[in-house]
Amino acid sequence: MKKTTLTLWLAAVALMLCGTWGCSCGGKKQKKENNTVRKQNIPIDDSLRTALGEFVKKPRMKGNFALYVYDLTANKPVYGFNENMSIPSASCMKLLSGVAGLRLLGTNYHYPTYLFMRGKTVNGVLKGDLTLAAGLDPQFNETDMQHFARTAKNMGINKIEGKLVANLVLTAPVKSEIHWYPWDLSFSKYGLFYKGADRVERTMKAAFRAQGISVADSNVVVGRMPRGSRCVYRYYRPVTLVTERMFQNSSNTQATSLLYTIGRRVSPRGNYTQAGVAYLRSFLRDTLNMKDTALVVHDGCGLCTYNHLSPKALVAILHYAYQHPDIYKVLMEQLSVSGINGTLRRELNSEKLRGKIHAKTGTLSHPYGISSLAGYCTGRNGHQLAFSIMDSDMSVLDARVLQKKLCEILIK
Numbered sequence: 001m002k003k004t005t006l007t008l009w010l011a012a013v014a015l016m017l018c019g020t021w022g023c024s025c026g027g028k029k030q031k032k033e034n035n036t037v038r039k040q041n042i043p044i045d046d047s048l049r050t051a052l053g054e055f056v057k058k059p060r061m062k063g064n065f066a067l068y069v070y071d072l073t074a075n076k077p078v079y080g081f082n083e084n085m086s087i088p089s090a091s092c093m094k095l096l097s098g099v100a101g102l103r104l105l106g107t108n109y110h111y112p113t114y115l116f117m118r119g120k121t122v123n124g125v126l127k128g129d130l131t132l133a134a135g136l137d138p139q140f141n142e143t144d145m146q147h148f149a150r151t152a153k154n155m156g157i158n159k160i161e162g163k164l165v166a167n168l169v170l171t172a173p174v175k176s177e178i179h180w181y182p183w184d185l186s187f188s189k190y191g192l193f194y195k196g197a198d199r200v201e202r203t204m205k206a207a208f209r210a211q212g213i214s215v216a217d218s219n220v221v222v223g224r225m226p227r228g229s230r231c232v233y234r235y236y237r238p239v240t241l242v243t244e245r246m247f248q249n250s251s252n253t254q255a256t257s258l259l260y261t262i263g264r265r266v267s268p269r270g271n272y273t274q275a276g277v278a279y280l281r282s283f284l285r286d287t288l289n290m291k292d293t294a295l296v297v298h299d300g301c302g303l304c305t306y307n308h309l310s311p312k313a314l315v316a317i318l319h320y321a322y323q324h325p326d327i328y329k330v331l332m333e334q335l336s337v338s339g340i341n342g343t344l345r346r347e348l349n350s351e352k353l354r355g356k357i358h359a360k361t362g363t364l365s366h367p368y369g370i371s372s373l374a375g376y377c378t379g380r381n382g383h384q385l386a387f388s389i390m391d392s393d394m395s396v397l398d399a400r401v402l403q404k405k406l407c408e409i410l411i412k
């Protein structure tokens with residue numbers, strides 16, 4: 001009987017302790033929920049909302065006009081005007097390809113290029129083959145090829161009895177995408193690996209011979225790496241060097257090259273441009289929840305006039321980046337800064353705005369004025385803002401006046 005009583009008493013104590021533990025956990029949970037509520041209740045700047053409302057009511061030149069401003073600190077929209085309107089995005093498309101690419105590849109991704117050797121070197125003669133295993137490095141050029149040739153020379157190779165092989169991912173030169181204007185490609189400077197097999201072969205042959213390495217013309221080939229080859233040298237270029245030119249200088253070649261890289265990652269044996277575009281569409285639709293069928297993605301650089309995004313879609317891209325610190329860090333370091341560098345070095349170069357806007361520009365003067373601006377700034381209340389303003393069928397000069405006025409209102 002005493003034993004039973006003791007057992008019941010211990011059980012009661014255990015229940016009391018469990019109840020106390022539960023209250024303690026519940027208290028912590030309630031506190032967490034209260035913190036969440038407080039965060040959600042951060043107020044936005046009502047005076048900014050009023051100022052933006054007055055801005056859109058003022059007379060302006062005819063044309064499509066839309067904007068959207070989001071308070072990242074409060075995690076709330078501030079103001080929108082035609083924010084869901086689908087408008088040609090021009091080079092603001094690079095925000096989509098850049099952020100989606102960094103999400104897929106990672107901000108620490110590096111483009112590899114390798115030198116492989118098969119056989120042995122005897123008295124300066126390689127009795128075997130040497131292979132340049134190329135990837136999709138968008139900035140690999142003739143100088144880099146000379147570096148690889150010097151590396152072979154420093155290994156004691158003066159003559160190659162076997163083959164000098166270029167093992168390429170791309171054998172055909174990059175061509176103009178559908179809907180690009182013909183002159184857009186002629187002004188572009190792609191990396192060596194995007195210029196076609198013949199160009200790579202000629203450059204490789206010249207670089208190795210310039211180092212005094214003898215190889216017969218018939219032995220310089222484009223093809224597969226011979227079996228039994230081993231890696232003797234590797235070179236890596238960080239993807240952030242590519243995105244920097246995309247974001248800051250609006251490089252179409254770097255953006256197109258990144259699209260190839262995206263495409264190869266998701267579909268190694270498929271059409272890289274098609275696979276890359278499909279990934280951008282999926283990122284827009286499935287990751288950002290931008291499901292409006294009026295949003296159109298045709299390329300990764302924005303040269304196609306059929307590309308259509310909306311101010312809300314561009315801000316969604318910026319918001320996603322803000323939520324991922326590694327990507328946000330890249331954007332804040334690489335987007336053009338008003339009056340300081342890149343495509344905004346001369347734009348927004350007033351005393352009020354200099355150094356205060358980090359943004360991507362988008363401009364196409366054909367078929368008629370298309371101009372966009374999307375980026376980040378610190379608002380008048382100290383909150384971090386993401387914004388986008390898009391114009392089409394309007395003079396680019398008139399559109400830039402509106403962009404400047406918007407930025408002045410945001411940071412007043």
